Amino acid sequence: MKKFKIKSFCKINLSLRVLKKLNNGYHSIRSLITFCDLYDIILISKIHGTKDQINFSGKFKKGINKKSNTIVKVLDLLREKNFLRKQFFKINIKKNIPQGSGLGGGSGNAANLLNFFILKMNLKLTNNQIKKTANQIGSDVPVFLKKKNTLVTGKNNNLLRLNHKFKLNVLIVYPNIISSTQRIYKNNKVFTLSKPQINFRKKNKKQLMNYLKSEKNDLEKTVVKFYSKVGEIINILKSQKGCHFSRVTGSGSACIGVFSDMRTAILTQKLIKIKFPNYWSFVSKTM
Numbered sequence: 001m002k003k004f005k006i007k008s009f010c011k012i013n014l015s016l017r018v019l020k021k022l023n024n025g026y027h028s029i030r031s032l033i034t035f036c037d038l039y040d041i042i043l044i045s046k047i048h049g050t051k052d053q054i055n056f057s058g059k060f061k062k063g064i065n066k067k068s069n070t071i072v073k074v075l076d077l078l079r080e081k082n083f084l085r086k087q088f089f090k091i092n093i094k095k096n097i098p099q100g101s102g103l104g105g106g107s108g109n110a111a112n113l114l115n116f117f118i119l120k121m122n123l124k125l126t127n128n129q130i131k132k133t134a135n136q137i138g139s140d141v142p143v144f145l146k147k148k149n150t151l152v153t154g155k156n157n158n159l160l161r162l163n164h165k166f167k168l169n170v171l172i173v174y175p176n177i178i179s180s181t182q183r184i185y186k187n188n189k190v191f192t193l194s195k196p197q198i199n200f201r202k203k204n205k206k207q208l209m210n211y212l213k214s215e216k217n218d219l220e221k222t223v224v225k226f227y228s229k230v231g232e233i234i235n236i237l238k239s240q241k242g243c244h245f246s247r248v249t250g251s252g253s254a255c256i257g258v259f260s261d262m263r264t265a266i267l268t269q270k271l272i273k274i275k276f277p278n279y280w281s282f283v284s285k286t287m
Contacts, residue, residue, distance in 0.1 A: 004120070006042040008093075008112040009035045009147060010103040011140075012170065012256055012286065013249045015215035017192035018185075019154045026139060027185055030154035030192075032212070034166055035147055036284040040105055041094040042112060049088050058094040059280075060105070063178070070110035073137045074117070081133075083123045098280060100178025102250025104144065110137045111144030140250075149287055165287045166208065169259045171237065171269050174280040175229045177253040183226070184251040190218040212258070213245050223252035230255060236275065240268045 011033050019028040040058070047053065054071055056064050071091060078084045091113075097105030111134060117123055118130065125133070134141040142159060143150055149162040198211040224231035230253050237246035237257035242264035246257040259265040265283050272281055 003045040008040040018218040034286040060095040101254035107140035179252040
């Protein structure tokens with residue numbers, strides 16, 4: 001096997017509603033998810049030997065447990081199911097997506113690696129087996145199996161894939177805080193019962209923007225409670241001319257601002273760098 005290069009893109013939760021807590025401890029959510037041009041790079045090749053070689057590099061490699069991570073989980077699960085027999089790999093992941101940001105770096109890595117093995121190793125998994133395996137790795141992993149705008153519907157967390165692109169101008173700001181998803185969900189007290197009032201299959205950008213402005217992230221209040229810097233960033237983004245809305249993505253700590261044009265997003269990024277020189281930020285169009 002030659003060396004393969006995989007781009008593992010981040011996700012952005014444009015909205016997130018927590019509907020209820022499930023008996024298994026997880027939560028039923030409704031969330032509109034998009035992707036942008038920020039990605040980790042996975043390099044993979046087959047090696048001779050009896051042990052995988054997994055290494056992390058890049059700006060956000062610090063703190064990753066080399067013995068317990070989503071890459072190891074993918075390999076272990078495929079071996080448990082006898083899909084990978086006596087085959088070992090050298091895998092390097094360049095981490096460009098910050099950890100604990102709500103951007104889904106680890107989940108995306110797992111999904112992309114799973115897709116790679118299915119395609120390149122010609123694994124005979126049904127769609128249900130693929131989804132089940134992805135869920136075993138992490139609740140976010142199924143979203144990343146396809147790079148499409150996606151609505152997590154809230155009904156058994158089924159996914160509605162959307163064919164059209166949103167093309168939103170987005171600024172991501174990460175305050176160097178690793179937010180614990182488990183901690184945020186455990187302490188969340190905000191739940192939503194209402195249903196969305198938009199047909200996501202229609203390509204009406206104005207209707208989409210009006211919907212997103214009326215939406216929110218139910219986890220945001222809890223994230224700000226634990227990490228006050230997040231609330232400060234959101235307020236600064238919201239106050240900028242041309243910012244349609246700002247909120248946390250996922251369970252934080254990254255904040256997003258959606259702007260009327262790229263120029264305004266870039267100018268706001270410059271302002272953030274002046275106010276918070278140690279924070280990381282990224283400007284991009286979404287899918």
